[in-house]
Amino acid sequence: MLMILITLSLAAILVAWAGTSFGSFSGGSQLFFAQRGQALQERFVIEEVFFNATATGMPATVDQQIFVFVRNVGPININITAIYVNGTLLQPVSGGSRNPSWCTFSGTLFTVGMLVGAVCEFSLNWPNTACSPNYCPWNTAVTTIFQIVVASARGDQVAYTARAP
Amino acid sequence: MSRFLIFRLRRRRAVSALIGGVIVLCLLLTALGTIVLISQQYDQYQQTVSNMAQYSNQQWSENLVAISPGLAIVNSTISGWSTTTSTCGSNTGTTEYNCYNATISNRGTVGVQITRIYINSTGLTGSGCSSPNPQPCILNPSIGIAPYTFNEANQFINPGQVNYRVTLALPTGVALPNPNPAFPKNTIVIATSRGNVFSFQWPFQASIFGQTQSAYSQGNMKVAYTGTYVSSKDYYGASGNTFPNGPYCHNETLQNYPAGPGYAEKLTNIAGVTGGTLYFVNPWITSTILESGGTTFYIYVIIINTGQQAYSPTAGSVDITGPGSGNHLSSLSLFGVYYNGAFYPPATSPVIAPGSYYYAIYQISYVEVGTPPTSSVMWWGGASITNGLNSNAEDQSFFSGTILVSGLWIRYETSSGTGGCA
Numbered sequence: 001m002l003m004i005l006i007t008l009s010l011a012a013i014l015v016a017w018a019g020t021s022f023g024s025f026s027g028g029s030q031l032f033f034a035q036r037g038q039a040l041q042e043r044f045v046i047e048e049v050f051f052n053a054t055a056t057g058m059p060a061t062v063d064q065q066i067f068v069f070v071r072n073v074g075p076i077n078i079n080i081t082a083i084y085v086n087g088t089l090l091q092p093v094s095g096g097s098r099n100p101s102w103c104t105f106s107g108t109l110f111t112v113g114m115l116v117g118a119v120c121e122f123s124l125n126w127p128n129t130a131c132s133p134n135y136c137p138w139n140t141a142v143t144t145i146f147q148i149v150v151a152s153a154r155g156d157q158v159a160y161t162a163r164a165p
Numbered sequence: 166m167s168r169f170l171i172f173r174l175r176r177r178r179a180v181s182a183l184i185g186g187v188i189v190l191c192l193l194l195t196a197l198g199t200i201v202l203i204s205q206q207y208d209q210y211q212q213t214v215s216n217m218a219q220y221s222n223q224q225w226s227e228n229l230v231a232i233s234p235g236l237a238i239v240n241s242t243i244s245g246w247s248t249t250t251s252t253c254g255s256n257t258g259t260t261e262y263n264c265y266n267a268t269i270s271n272r273g274t275v276g277v278q279i280t281r282i283y284i285n286s287t288g289l290t291g292s293g294c295s296s297p298n299p300q301p302c303i304l305n306p307s308i309g310i311a312p313y314t315f316n317e318a319n320q321f322i323n324p325g326q327v328n329y330r331v332t333l334a335l336p337t338g339v340a341l342p343n344p345n346p347a348f349p350k351n352t353i354v355i356a357t358s359r360g361n362v363f364s365f366q367w368p369f370q371a372s373i374f375g376q377t378q379s380a381y382s383q384g385n386m387k388v389a390y391t392g393t394y395v396s397s398k399d400y401y402g403a404s405g406n407t408f409p410n411g412p413y414c415h416n417e418t419l420q421n422y423p424a425g426p427g428y429a430e431k432l433t434n435i436a437g438v439t440g441g442t443l444y445f446v447n448p449w450i451t452s453t454i455l456e457s458g459g460t461t462f463y464i465y466v467i468i469i470n471t472g473q474q475a476y477s478p479t480a481g482s483v484d485i486t487g488p489g490s491g492n493h494l495s496s497l498s499l500f501g502v503y504y505n506g507a508f509y510p511p512a513t514s515p516v517i518a519p520g521s522y523y524y525a526i527y528q529i530s531y532v533e534v535g536t537p538p539t540s541s542v543m544w545w546g547g548a549s550i551t552n553g554l555n556s557n558a559e560d561q562s563f564f565s566g567t568i569l570v571s572g573l574w575i576r577y578e579t580s581s582g583t584g585g586c587a
Binding site for chain 2: 004007008011014015018019022023025026029030033034036037040041043044045047048050071073075117119
């Protein structure tokens, strides 16, 4: 009888352990598939990029502006968390009058939530300190190529290559 | 069942097998439940994958193509969009917009929703969506006419729909194409709801038999006239008339060559013209003035040598068509060339370097069109330079596509040289 009780106890422990393991496994997989599914549903594009320059060129002491238009074309809302220009993380400033109300920039923590179908304009300052003769948007004497990467909170990225100005 | 288990336990028969079976059964059920749960999650994920693959297929199936003339100016009230007080073109007492119809065909297999239109201009200065900085015009859909918008009713294009027109509105200060002859091209970028971007250059690059032409005429066309101005035959009741019941009063601001499309452009030292000066104005025309007798009209078309060889335009013609029958004009001879601020008769035509532009001036001694305002709209279908272009790639005829012009404004020169109404 004692052996039976011991066996039953061990069996109960085994079943409980198995249930917990399977439960955590299924929970983990659920989280994995949910996140993967949401990341898969993210679709956003850079539909336009242009540069702010003048006919005679901007003075070298002035930061240049790069305007990036990002549209959420997927079925779910997204959060844009970073924009890289030639590998440099740039902090967007206000997009100006062309931006709709939902494209708001708050504080130093850069996260812009974009509803389905929304388009946001990101105004980036290309700093004068980062301006070498080969990477000044207003320097028309050289071919200036900018590799722009926009990243979302779920880890998706879109890239856009633009020549300036 | 309980009696069976009690019996087994009391007799101690096959108890181990029983307990083991129960344990295995529990483990199997737990595992089965987990497998079922994960399978459901995987199915949902696969459903998402399938949906997004279908989405991608639809995305790849979009194909919008711009059809000639690409953009065409509109001067009328657009039903359901503009109103009598806020309309395309000029009307007395209304808010005016520069409206254009973009002609687009959907050659894809899915319907397309246009979400935004960007218009870029080549070059750094000037109007035409590039002033004061090279920022594009950004047009969003709107249910009512407003600056920098396009008609929301034109937003959806069915698959296979051809020559579909999307009406867009710009402020009156923004004129297309870019009036700077050195940078005449605009890039029209159409963004769709699925994230595709379709673009085309406008005015279209001239092409005949699939070959790009080396001479290229753009949308700017202006007219001038010499002769006696008869104010009684001016265009009464014209759109944009300063006085509702008076003549149009051709009061465009005068500018010397080169001038923008909204100005009266003064060209001097024109051989064969009394006084040697022609004032080229925007193309509003009235048959009454044209038929007044003793009037000679001049039309210029801006032509750019887009080829790699220089040539001399020593002869040519322009083709003009108005509505109705009997309003087709052709074989209007090349009167001369205005190049770098100097006039050259055809016999002494200058050599036009690649990338350079010039005004090809054509002469019309007599024109008959319909009675304004109902038949005042004319368009020009192209111009040709018959000398200097002599290979298949440099055809003797070239066309910029039909561009609608809403009539013709006539500016006349008074004795004081300032122009104005009689």
